[in-house]
Amino acid sequence: MEIKKFTPNSQSDRVALSLTMLFRLLADAFFSKRYGHRAVVLETIAGVPGMVAGMWTHLKSLRNMQHDEKGWIKELLDEAENERMHLMIFVEIARPNLLERWLILAAQFIFWHFYFALYIFFPATAHRMVGYFEEQAVISYTDYLKCIENGEIENVCAPKIAIDYYKLPATARLSDVVKAVRADELGHSKTNHRMASELISGQTSKSSRKNEISSKVSPN
Numbered sequence: 153m154e155i156k157k158f159t160p161n162s163q164s165d166r167v168a169l170s171l172t173m174l175f176r177l178l179a180d181a182f183f184s185k186r187y188g189h190r191a192v193v194l195e196t197i198a199g200v201p202g203m204v205a206g207m208w209t210h211l212k213s214l215r216n217m218q219h220d221e222k223g224w225i226k227e228l229l230d231e232a233e234n235e236r237m238h239l240m241i242f243v244e245i246a247r248p249n250l251l252e253r254w255l256i257l258a259a260q261f262i263f264w265h266f267y268f269a270l271y272i273f274f275p276a277t278a279h280r281m282v283g284y285f286e287e288q289a290v291i292s293y294t295d296y297l298k299c300i301e302n303g304e305i306e307n308v309c310a311p312k313i314a315i316d317y318y319k320l321p322a323t324a325r326l327s328d329v330v331k332a333v334r335a336d337e338l339g340h341s342k343t344n345h346r347m348a349s350e351l352i353s354g355q356t357s358k359s360s361r362k363n364e365i366s367s368k369v370s371p372n
């Protein structure tokens with residue numbers, strides 16, 4: 153599966169891409185082809201941005217007393233929940249070892265604070281970075297799928313939690329789960345790139361201002 157990568161066209165985009173490639177290098181060095189373990193550890197991180205961005209947008213709506221007209225809060229919190237479900241699924245396939253458990257604790261502490269600060273001061277860069285993260289997730293799950301299909305990794309039965317969540321047939325295998333998760337990651341990539349672009353172009357503020365004016369003008 154070929155993914156159409158977003159071409160960086162601003163300094164903010166280039167920073168987001170550089171950060172992504174740095175994280176990718178670290179992940180490659182640590183996990184190499186241990187895709188099950190890689191999925192477990194990285195999904196614990198993937199569940200952070202949607203929650204941070206959703207929470208911040210929610211708090212912003214409260215203090216500005218302005219409705220979240222674009223529905224970003226729900227979209228972002230849904231993303232966080234979807235990533236948490238990826239983790240619940242992959243932990244049935246690969247159990248993290250002690251070192252990975254420590255890594256998860258440290259990574260969550262560091263990444264939560266990093267992403268929170270990034271989101272407050274540079275939300276467009278933050279969304280763009282997640283858009284790029286998710287492109288890398290699609291690439292990694294495609295590599296995982298190739299290893300399953302060529303027999304390097306056993307195509308075990310899909311865990312029940314995945315069958316229930318994705319409404320897969322009872323005979324579903326790991327490859328079906330990876331395909332379903334990969335489709336989610338592609339969706340997250342598009343969503344976050346879209347949000348970054350909207351923030352950069354100022355469409356969000358413009359359209360909300362337009363809506364505000366039209367709701368005042370309209371008698372209904």
Ligand SMILES: [Fe+2]
Nearest residue numbers: 195198235238
């Ligand atoms: Fe994920």
Ligand SMILES: [Fe+2]
Nearest residue numbers: 198286337340
């Ligand atoms: Fe994702």
